[in-house]
Every structure is written in C-alpha cells, then in structure tokens.
Amino acid sequence: MAEVTYLEALRQGLWEELERDENVFMLGEDIGEYGGAFKVTEGFLEKFGAGRIIDTPISEAAIVGAAAGAAHMGMRPIAEMQFIDFISCAYDMLTNYVATARYRAGLATPIVVRGPSGGYVRGGPFHSQMPEAAFFHTPGLKLVCPATARDAKGLIKSAVRDDDPVIYFEHKFLYRRIKEDLPDDEEILTPIGKARVAREGSDLTIITWSAMVWKCLDAAEELASSDGASVEVLDLRSLIPMDDAAILGSVRKTNRVLIVHEDTRTGGIAGEITSRINEGAFEWLDAPVRRVTAHDTPIPYAPTLEDYVLPGADDVVEAARLLLAY
Amino acid sequence: MAEVTYLEALRQGLWEELERDENVFMLGEDIGEYGGAFKVTEGFLEKFGAGRIIDTPISEAAIVGAAAGAAHMGMRPIAEMQFIDFISCAYDMLTNYVATARYRAGLATPIVVRGPSGGYVRGGPFHSQMPEAAFFHTPGLKLVCPATARDAKGLIKSAVRDDDPVIYFEHKFLYRRIKEDLPDDEEILTPIGKARVAREGSDLTIITWSAMVWKCLDAAEELASSDGASVEVLDLRSLIPMDDAAILGSVRKTNRVLIVHEDTRTGGIAGEITSRINEGAFEWLDAPVRRVTAHDTPIPYAPTLEDYVLPGADDVVEAARLLLAY
Amino acid sequence: MESALTPAAPPADLTQENLLEIYYFLRLTRSLEEQLVNLYRQGKVIGGLYRSLGQEGESVATSYALRPGDILSPLIRNLGSMLVKGAQPVEVLRQYMAKTSSPTAGREMNIHFNDLDKGFLGQISHLGDMVPVMAGIALTFKMRVERRVGMVYVGDGAMSTGAFHEGVNFAAVQKLPLVVVVENNGYAFSTPVHKQTRVASLADKGRSYGIASYTVDGNDVLAVYGLARQLIEAARSGEGTQMLEVVTYRRKGHAEHDDQRYQSEEELALWEGNDPIDRYVSRIGDAGWATPDDLERIDSRIEREISEAVGTAESDPLPEGESAIGGVFA
Amino acid sequence: MESALTPAAPPADLTQENLLEIYYFLRLTRSLEEQLVNLYRQGKVIGGLYRSLGQEGESVATSYALRPGDILSPLIRNLGSMLVKGAQPVEVLRQYMAKTSSPTAGREMNIHFNDLDKGFLGQISHLGDMVPVMAGIALTFKMRVERRVGMVYVGDGAMSTGAFHEGVNFAAVQKLPLVVVVENNGYAFSTPVHKQTRVASLADKGRSYGIASYTVDGNDVLAVYGLARQLIEAARSGEGTQMLEVVTYRRKGHAEHDDQRYQSEEELALWEGNDPIDRYVSRIGDAGWATPDDLERIDSRIEREISEAVGTAESDPLPEGESAIGGVFA
Numbered sequence A, B: 001m002a003e004v005t006y007l008e009a010l011r012q013g014l015w016e017e018l019e020r021d022e023n024v025f026m027l028g029e030d031i032g033e034y035g036g037a038f039k040v041t042e043g044f045l046e047k048f049g050a051g052r053i054i055d056t057p058i059s060e061a062a063i064v065g066a067a068a069g070a071a072h073m074g075m076r077p078i079a080e081m082q083f084i085d086f087i088s089c090a091y092d093m094l095t096n097y098v099a100t101a102r103y104r105a106g107l108a109t110p111i112v113v114r115g116p117s118g119g120y121v122r123g124g125p126f127h128s129q130m131p132e133a134a135f136f137h138t139p140g141l142k143l144v145c146p147a148t149a150r151d152a153k154g155l156i157k158s159a160v161r162d163d164d165p166v167i168y169f170e171h172k173f174l175y176r177r178i179k180e181d182l183p184d185d186e187e188i189l190t191p192i193g194k195a196r197v198a199r200e201g202s203d204l205t206i207i208t209w210s211a212m213v214w215k216c217l218d219a220a221e222e223l224a225s226s227d228g229a230s231v232e233v234l235d236l237r238s239l240i241p242m243d244d245a246a247i248l249g250s251v252r253k254t255n256r257v258l259i260v261h262e263d264t265r266t267g268g269i270a271g272e273i274t275s276r277i278n279e280g281a282f283e284w285l286d287a288p289v290r291r292v293t294a295h296d297t298p299i300p301y302a303p304t305l306e307d308y309v310l311p312g313a314d315d316v317v318e319a320a321r322l323l324l325a326y
Numbered sequence C, D: 001m002e003s004a005l006t007p008a009a010p011p012a013d014l015t016q017e018n019l020l021e022i023y024y025f026l027r028l029t030r031s032l033e034e035q036l037v038n039l040y041r042q043g044k045v046i047g048g049l050y051r052s053l054g055q056e057g058e059s060v061a062t063s064y065a066l067r068p069g070d071i072l073s074p075l076i077r078n079l080g081s082m083l084v085k086g087a088q089p090v091e092v093l094r095q096y097m098a099k100t101s102s103p104t105a106g107r108e109m110n111i112h113f114n115d116l117d118k119g120f121l122g123q124i125s126h127l128g129d130m131v132p133v134m135a136g137i138a139l140t141f142k143m144r145v146e147r148r149v150g151m152v153y154v155g156d157g158a159m160s161t162g163a164f165h166e167g168v169n170f171a172a173v174q175k176l177p178l179v180v181v182v183e184n185n186g187y188a189f190s191t192p193v194h195k196q197t198r199v200a201s202l203a204d205k206g207r208s209y210g211i212a213s214y215t216v217d218g219n220d221v222l223a224v225y226g227l228a229r230q231l232i233e234a235a236r237s238g239e240g241t242q243m244l245e246v247v248t249y250r251r252k253g254h255a256e257h258d259d260q261r262y263q264s265e266e267e268l269a270l271w272e273g274n275d276p277i278d279r280y281v282s283r284i285g286d287a288g289w290a291t292p293d294d295l296e297r298i299d300s301r302i303e304r305e306i307s308e309a310v311g312t313a314e315s316d317p318l319p320e321g322e323s324a325i326g327g328v329f330a
C-alpha cells in the first residue's frame, strides 16, 4: 500500500498501460521534455522515448485526428488536451469523424482523449470548463470522469483498453487534493459503465460524479449530523455508458433524487438523468427530481464570483433539505 | 396575401432586413453568384452587391469569427453554413468566443448564424444533422427553429435585430414542402422566446419544434379522430430562451406531457425540458414525462434506415396513447 | 522544391501491361460514372451524384503510383483512385443506391466507404478532416518502421479549412510518409480558386510547411504518374511529407443538380479539348504501346463488367429498418 | 515580398518627443510586470502571471506605429501594445487581482480586457481565434471605406492552429487592411519552433497566403517601428493584408511557475545581452536624442505612477458573489 494523489494514480495508470502494450502511445502539447502542463507525464519521455511520447504543434484537431488514424491501424493512442477547454477546437473531429467511424464505416477507433477539467482553481472562463455535456450528445463517444484516486487509475487503464473512443475528464481541483492508499501488488481496473455507491443511504439519493462527489459527501455528512438524514451518494464514474440500473435502483429505494453537477444548468446532464428517472421510476418518486448545478454563465475569474457560480456543499445541503421535507 | 414556401418566406425576411438596415450583410460559401446551395440568396448579389453578399473560402471558423468582429463594430452580419452540419467546424469560435463576449468583456455580438438543418431528405450522416443540443448547453447563444413559413420569416427578421448572437436552424425538409399565405402589406416579426400553440387541447401536451411540429399535428389529428383525444401541440419556436411559462401553463392544464424532437435521445433537449417540468409542475403530472426522439445513432443514408432512426407521426401516436392511458 | 509543368517521358517502370491497365481504370471510372448518371436520372440513386469528368487522369495516375500496403484517402472526385486500389464497381453502385449489401450496409452514401486491407480509407463530408487522420496512419507507418506511404487528396477549396492546415503541418513537422495531392480543379462548388486564396500557385502552400511541393499538368496521365511515383518513393525513403498539385478542371457541376452557371462555355470547351483520357489514348497509341484493338477489348470488358454489376446491385434490397441500430459502440 | 533584417535608420516621422514616449512605454511595460511579480509572490495575483521580458520592444514598436482609430488585438505577451493603446496600469493591476473595479469586474483575468474606443480588443485564451475576429473588424473598415487598420498578434505556436489559417486566408483573399504580427520568440510554452513547424522562416507562411511578408529583428525597436509603419500604411492604402515576423526571445518561462528547464543558460545569456530596452537606450543616447536625465525623469514618473496604481488597485474590493450573474444576454 502506498498513499498516492489523484494525479499520481492517473500517472501510474498511464505508465502501466504504456509498459503493458507497445501499441499504446501518447501525443499532446508539451508532454515530452516538459512532462505536461500539470506534470502528469513527468519522466515519460525518458522512459518511453520520443517515438511514443510525442510533442505536437498547437493543433487539437490534428492531435485527435492523428490519434484516430493511428487507432484504425491498431494503435492505442492517448491524446492530451493541455486544458480540456481546448477540446472545443477538436469538436468537429471528435463528433463527426471519431464518433461515427464505427457506425458508418466499421472502423475501430480506440483512442483516449484526456485533459484537466473543471473549476474551483481560479482559472477563469477558459481554464475551468467541464464540457462533458458537449460530447454527451453525440452517439459513439464514451465519457469517463473519475472522482477518486483509485478510479483515476482504474478508469484510465480501462479507457486505454476500451475498443471505443473515450474522453477522460480528469479534475484538476482533485489532482493534488485527493490522496488515497492504493495497493502496489494488485492491478486496478475500474469497469467503464458501473456507478459506485460512495455512501449508502435510504432517505435521498444524490447522483453525481467527478469533483462534486466530494462536495456531496460533505453535504451528506452534514445532513446526517444536523438533520439525522440518511443520504445515498451515487458516483456515476462514467456518463456514457450511464449506469441506469444503479440510478433506478437507488431511486426506487430512496424515492427522492437530487442530481448535482458542476456544469451549467441548462443543457447539463442532469436533464437526461431526470428524463431517464421519469421514464423508469416515476411511480417511485415522492418528490420532483431536483438539481444543483452551476449557474448559466461562463466561469468567472474572481474567487468570489467563481464560488458563487459553481455549486458548493451548502447548495447541496439546502436542496436536499427541500427534498427531504417534500 | 401571397402563397409562399418556407424557403421563400425566409428569403423575404433576409431581403427585407438587408433593405432596411445597411449594417446588415451576409457571408458564406457560394451565397453570391450561385445564390446558395439551396438558393436561399438567389438574386441577392445582384440587388445588394458583392460588398454585402460575400462569398467566402471554406472556413467556417473564419466566417463566424469575422462575423463576430464585424458585429463588435456595429454591423449585423448573417453567416450562412452551407449545411448546418458544418457548424461543428466553428464550434470553438461560437462557444468560446462569441457566446462569452458579452459576459466576459461587455462586447455586443449581434450575429446570426443560419443554415439548412435536419433530416428526412436522405442526406446521410453529414447532411442531416439537427445540432441544436450542441449549442443549447453554452450560455450566451440564442437558438431559433421555425416550423412555419410565417415564423421562418418572422424569426429571421427578429434574429437579425436581436442584440445577441442567434443560431437559426432552418429545416431543409420544410423548405419547399410548407406553403402558407402571408400578408404582403404587414411586417412579420416573431418575438424570440415565445412559444406558439399550434393546436389547442386538454388531455395531453406535446412539446416540440421545427419539422416535428408537423408530424405532431398529424399525430394529434389521428389521436382526435381515432381516440377522441384532445391533444395540445406547443411549438417552442426558440430553445434559448425557452418559454417556460407556456410549457408549465400547458402542463398544468393537461397534466400529461410528451416531448418530441428530431435529435438523438441521449443528451437531447427533452432532458432539460423534463427537468424544468419536474421542478416547476411536478404536482400537476398525472404521468411521467415521456419523449419521442431519434435513436442514438448517426443519421444513416438508406431511406429505410433513416425512417427507422428518425421519429415519425406513428411513434408520436404510440407514445401519446401510452400517456393517455396512464 | 522545384516545379514541373512539362509532360514527362513515359516512366521507365511502366510495362505495356501497366499502360493498358491504367487505360482500363481511366475508362472504368468514366463509364461507371456515366452509368450512375443513368441510374440517377431514373431516380435510383438515393442522394446526390458527384462526377469526376475531366479529373479521372490525376486520380488514376496518383493512386496507380502507390504500392500494395500503401493507403490513400479519396475525396468525392476520386472514384478512380478507389477503383485502382481495388474498390469494386458493384460496391460503388450499391453505395449510391443504399443497398443492404453495400460496404456500409446502407449507412453511408456514394464512395464514402473503406477497405484498409485493400488500401483506402473512406472520407467524411467535412472537408479537411481526412488530412490529420491520414497523418495518423502515416505516423503508424513511421512508428512501426514499415516502408509504407499514405496519400491524401485535398481540393483547392478544402485547403482553406483549419483541419487541412493542422494536418499538413503536423505531418510535415513529424516528417511523416504522407503525400498530399492537391486537386486544383478551378472551383470549389461555385467558388473559383481566386476567391479561395490569394496565392497564385497552390504548391506555395506546401512550401510554407517546409515540405517539397510540386505542380504538374493534371491531365497528363504519365506526367502525373511519374511525379507522383517520385514523391511517393521520397516519402517512403524517409524524406517526409510531400505535396503534389495537379492542375485540372471539373467539367461537370459540383453535383449533378448544379447548373454550372458560373462556368463559361469557352472554359468548358477549352478543357473538353484537354481531356485526360483522350490525351492518354493518343499518347499510348502514338507511341505504339497500344493498338485500337487493345483498347476496344478493354472497353467491351468494362461494358460487360458494369452491366453485370448494375444487374447485381439493382436486384439487391434496401436494408431492413431495424438494422439501423447497433454498431455505434464495439 | 522582400525580407529585411538590417536595423533601419530612425524613421523620419519620429520626433524626439516620440522617442521619449517610446522609452516610457518600454520601461512602463517592464516595470509594471516586475511589480506584478512582487504581487504574485505575495499571493495577490489570483491566477498565473505571464511575462513579456525581452519582447517589450516589438510590442511597443508595432503598436506605436498604429494611428488613432486603428484597432489591435494583443496576446498574453503584449502588455506593451495595450499600454501604448491607452490601457492604464491600474486596470491591469485590477485585472490580475480580480478586483470589482477591474475593466471586466473580476470576470476575466490578466490582460484579457478591451476598449474598442481606445483601440484594443481583448483576447480569449484559445489561440488563433482572434485572427478571424480581427479580420471581421478589418472587414468593417473596408466596407465603410474608413482608412483604419487592424493589427493582430500571433505566436510561433499559435500559427499551428486552424483558426489562424482560416483567419489569415480570409483576410488575404478579401484584401482586408490587417497587419499580422508574428512573434517568433523561440518557444510555445516548452515547445521550440522547430517542433512547431518545419519551415525555416515563419514569414514564408505569409507568402503562402499571397500576402506581403517580412522579417525583422524584433529587439531593434526602431527597425520594428519603421517596418511596421510601412506595412500599416500599405494596408491602409488598400494593399491588403500584411505580415510582419518579429524575431525575438521569451526570456522568462511560459508563466511565472514554469521552471524553464528547456531553455539553456547560454541561450538565456545570449538574449539577455540583446535586450531591446538596453539597445534602445544606447541607440537614442548615442544618437543624442535623449540624455540620461531625460530617461531618469521618465523612470521616476513610472515609479510614481505604478506605486500609485498599486495602492489604488490593492485597496479595491473583490466583486460581490451575486454580481457573477447577469450580462450573459443583452
């Protein structure tokens, strides 16, 4: 057992996959000698060489497109976006080329596109995004969003082995804030598509993922100690595929649901989950499905503003109380 | 009064705005001498000149970016995407630059980005898209989607006059299929953000927009004649802003809701509407909110396949019956 | 980085058999498209129809210069390249008619299909996107130290896209074995080249990426072949990305429904007089490499093959609706 | 399309007053950044800090060559250009410290703000995007037959983006009055230019768009000014889009937290010896255009101005949380 950060766990996962399979390689901006803007690939160039750790020009569409071409030929490319915000420059390539390749042409495109996502780090409008919903809408892409160090490792390893394209949203707020004991002697592989019960409960289900898992756990703790409420926290871990069974199972147990995400409200993924719950467990609902999300604005820079726009544990507590009292 | 097609109504709206305000101009691929791939701008070059009807290189990001720059300076640019599918190439420009300009920098960006959208025309995966949900998620963009000839005209004129960026999704299946008598002597301006009751009813509300309005009207007719059901059809007309009052009002009246859209199911806009109804009218619901949508695939080419993937009036009838019987 | 616009002597590595085979592909491309026009007029083609009339020469010549194992990515006007790489007329017909037996089972249209074993990767509609993807394929060749080459086609219009720029630059800087064939055919839909770019020679664009870049008369089949071969072999031997501009002309509209109002009669007549197949026939006839009999035999073979293929394809059913589902994920 | 790398004689249109004003902006840029480093170390800068040490010369010289009414779009290393165009030190300080009184009321960071009346448009982070936007501004000048010019900065790294390509091509083909300043400072974050592009001269990229394209020693303030002025006036008089590559060097890391491991000591020393401000001071001193006294007076003025600005900015409050809402739509 060794205590590792979320970032170190991710780094280990990448390292292990590069060691395991010579078809795995990485490409991105400043990932080689510099080791990446957040040092996720520190030491990779020395270990795996410039042939497998490729520094690229500032060309997100080319990075993703080249990864796709290589994947068709049997490689397993991992493309880094320096910040996930820049994935927007590869939006066409991802949604039109990569996502459709298998369906329209029978082409396997096992790529991973990963990068630092999310706010709470005073990054301003273009270094704080959580653009999961932008890709959620396109059939053909898998979306993964680990909350724990264990899953950071287990999900990146599964993503690399997955036969479909995976976008892996790592949360930069968690990089060095989350520490966990992970076994040294056991391979960690987290299956993609299975939610995790982060906390068991019977009065209310909170459905969430990524950094919000931690805020929801804080809120659940507060609700237990102050209100005596038993709150279940479901960490989805992947958004596509979505673990409908886990969602519906928990809803049928608690009869009250709160969905919490960091992304903006309108068009955020809470909407889809609400639909699925309406379709699959309406009769079990004792209260409307509610959501706690960011406000519908870009992410502002000033700490006061960012904290106002993004959801916090207190927002979760407040919304949960409304539901519990419903 | 003169009978005009949806396309002709759109054309008139553009023409009138170009005549009215010299700051209005158009740019896009093949819109000048050729009059556009669908002939929406036929005759515009002759009338307004090459200075205001600008043929551009194949550069969607530059088209949108240049429109934004001109808009900052007080112009009112209308950018055409030859097919709306190619708007994906301007995704970064629209979501990061255009959508945020007012919020982060106080910059007015009154542009219209318009183009032929939607399926049912055997266009295959890249000429059939209805990518409304891709932009629905980003605060700062207005989304407009006319179903009628009157609205095609009234909404394009309002879009041009709007002080915010508007994406105008015109439906190519409707271009020449919809004909309507429009007054010659009265200016048509459809306010952006107000839904339209396309058919009044009391047993069930169908919420929809764009080409699906017609399929839902067919379904409502069928349900009336075969089942004696009174179905209300609400044509949203714009997705951002969304007419929550109209939605909730209708739901409170009928107590049953079906949302119908042409876009894929997962991550489609039905999810958001379901959330808003849960939050705003849960107690009025006598049945779960349900949706009829495309399947979660790209749009295939063969007529048999496309018809299977896209929703039809029969799918609407079937889902409505389930809800009416609930 | 020189420029060549004079027709080359017939490349030494072509046998008489090769020359006849090139003729076969040229004629097959044209005849198959003519057959597609018939089917289109009969309403049997589901979507649009895109012709390469006048450009068959460069498509066939560039692809014929590749070797087995090389991979190309065609555009809508590169039917000829795909046929050279082994696509079958019946596959093309089935695609256009959206048959269940088509290579994409009716999911994709016209020549949007692929066979990586034969050596071609189908395009998507979004112009420019295939350039980065082909850079990725060429990257694989380089990583595996395989002596294979990628070839990607790009139109005068598609060169204006960001994806083209990022892809060529990426390939250039990584020194990937990729040949970029720039098809300068005068127009992008209705837009003439001078409205697409201010530069006089499209090959100059290649030079701005620091790669070797040449221009050739695209309607001179043997000149194109010779230069393409040279660049392909340069790429194969580690000299990095190469660009070849073929100067040609799109004699039909963008698609069959385009009225071509923007192309003058004189211009069209001029290029009709510069037909790549006519020129090739004269060339190999004059040089004594083929007799009229040889060519007629090939013509009849093509006629037979196409009519058989049409029969087969036409009788195939459309796919069942439910088959639209599935295959989105592995 | 020639190339110029020799320092020009002091441009005839500069008065002694101008020369001292240029010195003021050079020194102000550097001093303000040094002050920001102090604040950064004290934890008062909220996000990252980006320096232009060694590049102040080209920023100030290019922007100083513009006229009132012209509009420029700076990048993160163009603090100097913004100051020339009238941005105030106190605004910059407030931005970095996310104060409610900042030009963006705390919504955006560092020098991401704009004042179109003064003549600058703030950037967004996504590299390349400002090129099409500035093309749109220049398009407006052309449509209205105003004799105004746009100027957009782009780094060696940003040239690899699709947006850069589409934007420059668009401007070139429309013959827009836009000057593209290419800042070749050796690196894009840690990536050296030769990993960004295979071409030897970045100005060659301009030539591939068919626009006039020049290279100048970016640390020779007067040479940059002279050439920039010439290109700006060419653009103004209808000669279309122009490109100017300034060869310079980024002496600090990409941002303050970057350890610069990839920049050698020798390289850094070499460029320290080639400091644009030192060179400018010698130049105007040697030529007798300024006395040490003149410069000292300016230095003290700057010291005073900055310390006042810091006092004002520091005492301002952060914005109220609720002010985050609103302003998304008109």
Ligand SMILES: Cc1ncc(C[n+]2csc(CCOP(=O)(O)OP(=O)(O)O)c2C)c(N)n1
Binding pocket: B029, B058, B060, B082, B086, B089, C075, C077, C125, C126, C127, C154, C155, C156, C157, C158, C159, C161, C183, C185, C187, C188, C189, C250, C254
């Ligand atoms: C990104 C993008 N924008 C627009 C289109 C629509 N479109 C299809 S073909 C075409 C013209 C292409 O011209 P060119 O690249 O010169 O190829 P050619 O048709 O001449 O072979 C256009 C504008 C597209 N397919 N992709």
Ligand SMILES: Cc1ncc(C[n+]2csc(CCOP(=O)(O)OP(=O)(O)O)c2C)c(N)n1
Binding pocket: A029, A058, A060, A082, A086, A089, D075, D077, D125, D126, D127, D154, D155, D156, D157, D158, D159, D161, D183, D185, D187, D188, D189, D250, D254
């Ligand atoms: C599209 C995009 N991708 C990645 C980044 C991250 N990034 C910010 S600055 C930078 C390097 C820029 O280099 P260059 O253009 O040479 O400008 P310089 O910093 O040298 O002034 C990178 C990669 C970005 N801002 N935008």
Ligand SMILES: [Mg+2]
Binding pocket: C155, C156, C157, C183, C184, C185, C186, C187, C188, C189
């Ligand atoms: Mg062309």
Ligand SMILES: [Mg+2]
Binding pocket: D155, D156, D157, D183, D184, D185, D186, D187, D188, D189
């Ligand atoms: Mg640089």
